[in-house]
Amino acid sequence: MDSPELATMPLPVLEPIKGVKKAPLEEYFTSGHRTCQGCESALVMKLMIKAAGPRTVVLGSTGCMYVANTTYYSTPWVVPWMHTQLGSSGSAAVGTAAGYRALMRKGKIKKEPINVISFCGDIGGADMGLSAISAALQHVDYNHLILLYDNESAANTDIQATGSTPYGAVTTFSPTGPAKRIFHTRWKKNTAAMLAAGHPECRYVATVCASYAVDFMNRVRRALTIGGPTFIHSFDPCPKGWDYDPMLSHELGELAVLTGIWPLFEVEDHTLRLYGKSKAIAEGRQKRLPVRDYLLKQGRFAHFTEDDIDYFQAKIDDMWTQWLIPGVLPFAAEVLNDTPPA
Amino acid sequence: MARTISVEVVYRGIFQKTLAKNICRGIVLAARKEGKIGIAFGRYGDSPERNGIPAKNFAIVAPDEETLQLSMAQYEPAESDITIAVDDTLCKGVESWAWYGLQPINEKIREGGTLVVTSTLPAGEIVKFCHTKAHPYRLAVIPGIPSFSGLWVYKDDHTDVRILGALPKVCPDLVSLDAMLAAIKDEWKSDLKVTSARRSYEQTTTRTVGPGEGNPEVPYKFDLPGWTRMREGVTIEGMKLGEPIQFGGQVGGYRPQRNPYFKKYTTRTMRPVIDFDKCIKCTLCWLQCPDSCFDVMPDQTYDLNAEACCGCGVCEAVCPVDGCITMVNESAFTDNKSQWEMWKTNKDAYRQWVAEKIGCRPERSHGFRYKGQYEEQVASMGAASGGGQGGGE
Numbered sequence: 001m002d003s004p005e006l007a008t009m010p011l012p013v014l015e016p017i018k019g020v021k022k023a024p025l026e027e028y029f030t031s032g033h034r035t036c037q038g039c040e041s042a043l044v045m046k047l048m049i050k051a052a053g054p055r056t057v058v059l060g061s062t063g064c065m066y067v068a069n070t071t072y073y074s075t076p077w078v079v080p081w082m083h084t085q086l087g088s089s090g091s092a093a094v095g096t097a098a099g100y101r102a103l104m105r106k107g108k109i110k111k112e113p114i115n116v117i118s119f120c121g122d123i124g125g126a127d128m129g130l131s132a133i134s135a136a137l138q139h140v141d142y143n144h145l146i147l148l149y150d151n152e153s154a155a156n157t158d159i160q161a162t163g164s165t166p167y168g169a170v171t172t173f174s175p176t177g178p179a180k181r182i183f184h185t186r187w188k189k190n191t192a193a194m195l196a197a198g199h200p201e202c203r204y205v206a207t208v209c210a211s212y213a214v215d216f217m218n219r220v221r222r223a224l225t226i227g228g229p230t231f232i233h234s235f236d237p238c239p240k241g242w243d244y245d246p247m248l249s250h251e252l253g254e255l256a257v258l259t260g261i262w263p264l265f266e267v268e269d270h271t272l273r274l275y276g277k278s279k280a281i282a283e284g285r286q287k288r289l290p291v292r293d294y295l296l297k298q299g300r301f302a303h304f305t306e307d308d309i310d311y312f313q314a315k316i317d318d319m320w321t322q323w324l325i326p327g328v329l330p331f332a333a334e335v336l337n338d339t340p341p342a
Numbered sequence: 343m344a345r346t347i348s349v350e351v352v353y354r355g356i357f358q359k360t361l362a363k364n365i366c367r368g369i370v371l372a373a374r375k376e377g378k379i380g381i382a383f384g385r386y387g388d389s390p391e392r393n394g395i396p397a398k399n400f401a402i403v404a405p406d407e408e409t410l411q412l413s414m415a416q417y418e419p420a421e422s423d424i425t426i427a428v429d430d431t432l433c434k435g436v437e438s439w440a441w442y443g444l445q446p447i448n449e450k451i452r453e454g455g456t457l458v459v460t461s462t463l464p465a466g467e468i469v470k471f472c473h474t475k476a477h478p479y480r481l482a483v484i485p486g487i488p489s490f491s492g493l494w495v496y497k498d499d500h501t502d503v504r505i506l507g508a509l510p511k512v513c514p515d516l517v518s519l520d521a522m523l524a525a526i527k528d529e530w531k532s533d534l535k536v537t538s539a540r541r542s543y544e545q546t547t548t549r550t551v552g553p554g555e556g557n558p559e560v561p562y563k564f565d566l567p568g569w570t571r572m573r574e575g576v577t578i579e580g581m582k583l584g585e586p587i588q589f590g591g592q593v594g595g596y597r598p599q600r601n602p603y604f605k606k607y608t609t610r611t612m613r614p615v616i617d618f619d620k621c622i623k624c625t626l627c628w629l630q631c632p633d634s635c636f637d638v639m640p641d642q643t644y645d646l647n648a649e650a651c652c653g654c655g656v657c658e659a660v661c662p663v664d665g666c667i668t669m670v671n672e673s674a675f676t677d678n679k680s681q682w683e684m685w686k687t688n689k690d691a692y693r694q695w696v697a698e699k700i701g702c703r704p705e706r707s708h709g710f711r712y713k714g715q716y717e718e719q720v721a722s723m724g725a726a727s728g729g730g731q732g733g734g735e
Contacts, residue, residue, distance in 0.1 A: 020624065020625045020626065020629055021625055023625065023629055025595070025596035025638055026583060026584065026596065026598075027584060027596075027598040027634045028583075029634070030581050030584070030598040030599060030600055030601065030634050031598065031600040031601060031606070031633050031634045031635055031647070031650035032600050032601020032602070032603070032604045032605065032606060032650065033601070033604070033606075033633070034392060034395060034439055034604060034606070035392060035632065035633075036355075036356070036392040036393035036394065036395070037392075037393045037394040037609060037652050037653060037654035037655075038393070038632065038654035038655070038656050039392075039393075039632045039654075040632065042632040042633065043630065043631075043632040046632065046634055047629075054583075067390065068392065071439065071604065072442070072566060073566045073567065073572075073578055073603065074566075074578070074601050074602075074603035074604055075578060075580060075581065075601065076581060076600075076601045076634075077580055077581060078580055078581045078582070078583055078599075079580065080580065081580070156390050157390055158390055159493060170494045210630075211630075213629050213630060239356075239393050239492075239654075239709065240356050240392065240393050240492075240493065241493065243492035243493050243494045243495060243709070243710050244492070244709060244710050244711065245655070245708045245709040245710060245711045246393055246394070246654040246655060246656070246708065246709065247654060247655030247656055247658065247659045247669075247708065248659070248711065249632075249654070249656055249659075250630055250656050250659055250660050251659060296712055296713040297710075297711060297712055298710065299491075299492045299493065299494040299495040299709075299710040300494055302494065302495045302710070302713050
């Protein structure tokens, strides 16, 4: 971690943004992308780069945010952007950071802080690209951020199930029908905590939700300024795959946090902090809302019976009452109610 | 005498995907009842489709397989006998995944062909949206609120069979009413659906749209390089940074540059109307807009760029002030002018304009909001929609 080369690599100065009125005016991801109405992942791109600023290179692995944003000969990106393959957001991040470091060492470009951000969707990051991200988080002498935008399905190609799809959700791979009401029985992967726990040298891992824009941008700024490889997992409501009125995008992000389904936390230099509403929930200052408030606003859960809702609720309750670290680490004294309804 | 007949369904991506599929499938099934052959398919370039972004499905019916295959040499028919717009705001023109620039809704309609539109507006109002054509065509309006649902839960408000029922009327060569009703009965096993289709057949009328009638605007288009003119590595220019805004003597705020090759506004079925007098400058509409369609004005209010807005409604949802941002039916507008400039120029006139626009705010369904919503909506439609829930005779 204290390699001489890293010590000489300049890091950017990005102060925390104090409130919505202090958000930078400049857009580096602008209008004219072919995303859905109310696309929360497009908002993630916009806030991510608004926080990072102009001296940034963005790499994108295959997914909605690649396909919709770079249709034939046009782009909404102001900063340099490059596509990389579905499973290679980790390798692209390391390679780009290493390339810039070499160019600076050889004096071919000015020595200055250049942010490298590599984004991936949930299939590119949490499933297929997981090994490359894991490797990237071990290469501690390169500065870069890997941002996983998680819309809980392969949304670009018509909503196939992934390891991040929640229990019971309808996808193209998991339809509901008279013979089998619940097709997708896997519980959502806990990617951020897995990467934090598994990469002790990685100095910053966080979960975010773009419904809380200032918290979101400040997590990006922390990840870019701390040094070394970092990872952020963003929770992105998706009107297409979750089947809801696009105007609910913002509200569903808030509801996921307020119901406790999506805990907001950060691990900075081995210190774990819940933050925002999730902190308030853990400290008992905010009552967790029932998960039905979140589930029944989405067509992908419209087939849920009361039993299914109860099961989902029980799993979330366990997460906050039985887990060793509530909402983060599932090593529990005992996990209750782990039998799905028939 | 028998010939190939092409039907094009222009629909809102995702929201009307199942509806468009049902219509094209119904046409082909009905054609088979008469010993014809047909094929239903989506336009390749429209997949993967997105919420609201216009997309197309087709049904081609031919007397025999050889004729059908001949017409399938193209992946999209060069001209249509019937173009169906399942949402009336599509009549303003469509910009899709599959092409660049604005395509008039009636672009493919052959001379004497028919445009079928679902709308609560009278035909005369719809004609004003449609771009002019050099040859005459016909227009049929299926009265009703355009049917929107999502990928997984379908709103069965009988729009599919009401459109199918109208087709034998507007184009008897396509398929007979009897064949259509038999196909509907087989496919949906519902007498109510058959009744809806028959009623639609009886009620549908068409009017002729003459040459030069309609919107005279020249649709925008772009010249993009083919693969032989691409740069090494398929690299392209990035977007430029934006600039502060100058208005009168005032300079300030920020207007981003916007992708000139894709404007996105034909995705919109509702448009935010901003009451600037109520704005508390909280920034949320601007900050939370996924499409960056708000400009920061010199007085720190936020103006909508109506060429970039796709009408998701998130700004209305996050605005903390009641009645400051209101989503209004897109059919109430004929241009994309700056609301802020109108307000700056004449505040009284602007207030009147806002009141008038908010007044025409019919409830539009914009997808799934809560479990049970579609059932409630369908039940409340009843006969007013010409609807299927009216029952027997």
